[in-house]
Amino acid sequence: MRVQTEEWQRFIPGIRMYKGKKTFFYNGETLVEHRYDIDNYLIHNRKERQTWEVIIVLPGVEVIPSLTFMQCGKLETVIMADTVIRIQDYAFFCCKRLVFVRLSRNLELIRQIAFSDCESLTSIFIPPSCREIVWEAFQDTKLIIFNVPQHTQLHENVFSRTPLIKASTFMLHDESGQYYNTNEANQWVKDMNQGEEFELHRACSSINPLIEIIYGIVRRKGLHSLKEKNEIGMTPSDYLEANPFIENQLIERVMMRRYVLEMMGETV
Structure with missing residues (x-):
């Protein structure tokens, strides 16, 4: 809500x-x-x-x-x-x-x-x-x-x-x-999420989560990066889903669709 x-x-x-x-x-x-x-x-x-x-x-x-x-x-x-x-x-x-x-x-x-x-x-x-x-x-x-x-x-x-x-x-x-x-x-x-390997975790848990920044990290790291776990086993997807400052809860689905289409050479 x-x-x-x-x-x-x-x-x-x-x-x-x-x-x-x-x-x-x-x-x-x-x-x-x-x-x-x-x-x-x-x-x-x-x-x-x-x-x-x-x-x-x-x-x-x-x-x-x-x-x-x-x-x-x-x-x-x-x-x-x-x-x-x-x-x-x-x-x-x-x-x-x-x-x-x-x-x-x-x-x-x-x-x-x-x-x-x-x-x-x-x-x-x-x-x-x-x-x-x-x-x-x-x-x-x-x-x-x-x-x-x-x-x-x-x-x-x-x-x-x-x-x-x-x-x-x-x-x-x-x-x-x-x-x-x-x-x-x-x-x-x-x-917990301060290391370079947790860059995507930080972006997904921001109170000003910008889709272009998140997507840029996803594209650079690759599709699997949304499933990388931090020290307690939480993934960037977990943070996206829980983040109350993200208005669009479909943000991950939108990013992944865009990522896959670009990898296939399609225009988004």
Whole structure:
């Protein structure tokens, strides 16, 4: 599902069906006043809250407050306008069915436990504007793709207890169970696709993925390059499919058709 920026001008806040999904168009209001009110809030709003499948954060919203969408049981998709610069703590905590998140291109900060326990979330693409992600922000998710800039400060346990950290070599053990060497693991995840051999991975995971650049690399490397795996077994195709900043999900098919026709001497 994609929402084009120009469409948002006609959207108004509220809850309604959009493209077959129960959608909450969010205008930045505070839904939960205090952390200690969350149980009472959920009791009084549980029936409606549990029907939301899509959250669209409208232009003009700069901050998603603490606890705003915590425990939305059917939430699958979150799309943020590029005005959002801050996601507060517990904002999307325990959204068990959340699988797709399109962050703001201008996001600067993700607070602690913001997406923790979103157990269906397998990929997240952090924009270059993000300067800090606080502890346990993505803990207890199913993260395999965690695309994060080198300059972003990652606090302790940002992606602990995920498949991603289990694939690293920085797992340690003590009497209380497993934990990991935070500094080494954080740097490992940042470095994962930095080698020259992963040029195509970087292009496919950009927040400004240009088809001509991607296609140029594909053509130069050859058709098989879309299947080359990085350190955790992810291919450029995997990144293309998961990248929330790519509007056309058929981009790979278009590129491959063009590539094959050119190799056959056809004009595209």
